[in-house]
Amino acid sequence: MTVDTTRSPFYAWLDHESIRTLVNAAFVLPPGERLVFVKGLVPGLVDDLGLAAFEAFLDEIRVKAQRYNEALSHPGEGSATRQTASEPLGGPTPHGEAHLDGTRNPRRLGGRALERRWEAELWNRLGEVP
Numbered sequence: 571m572t573v574d575t576t577r578s579p580f581y582a583w584l585d586h587e588s589i590r591t592l593v594n595a596a597f598v599l600p601p602g603e604r605l606v607f608v609k610g611l612v613p614g615l616v617d618d619l620g621l622a623a624f625e626a627f628l629d630e631i632r633v634k635a636q637r638y639n640e641a642l643s644h645p646g647e648g649s650a651t652r653q654t655a656s657e658p659l660g661g662p663t664p665h666g667e668a669h670l671d672g673t674r675n676p677r678r679l680g681g682r683a684l685e686r687r688w689e690a691e692l693w694n695r696l697g698e699v700p
Contacts, residue, residue, distance in 0.1 A: 578686055579693035580661030580668075619666045627667065633657060659685055660692060668696055 596604055616624045636654040644651040660669035670692055674685060 578661065578689050580663065580689055583664070584662070623666055630657065660689060663693075663696060668692060 596607055599607065612624070615627070619627070633654060634657065637652060637656070640652045640654055656674040658669040658673050659671075661667060670688055674682070676682065678684065
């Protein structure tokens with residue numbers, strides 16, 4: 571299978587409209603109910619992914635929260651002031667997640683286009699069918 575390397579295959583296959591609808595619906599709930607909603611997803615994810623993969627996902631969530639907090643505390647400064655490493659290369663698949671070593675780096679020679687090529691090569695090796 572060949573994928574379009576101008577978009578990450580790890581996000582191109584998703585049903586973005588359905589996910590956006592679910593997220594927007596959850597945002598009308600107060601914070602406590604949103605936490606309970608997220609907790610309600612945990613047993614199914616552990617069953618489907620296994621505990622080790624779920625714990626790796628929790629680490630990604632922690633990084634996302636830290637990076638978001640850094641962005642809020644340094645408005646308009648971009649990534650130059652961030653201390654937290656970026657997200658890992660790769661991402662969700664129909665069967666869980668797959669990642670390359672390393673993290674996204676917009677200042678990398680070749681930039682995001684190079685990272686997308688690496689992700690496309692990984693996707694092709696995985697043989698995931700969107």
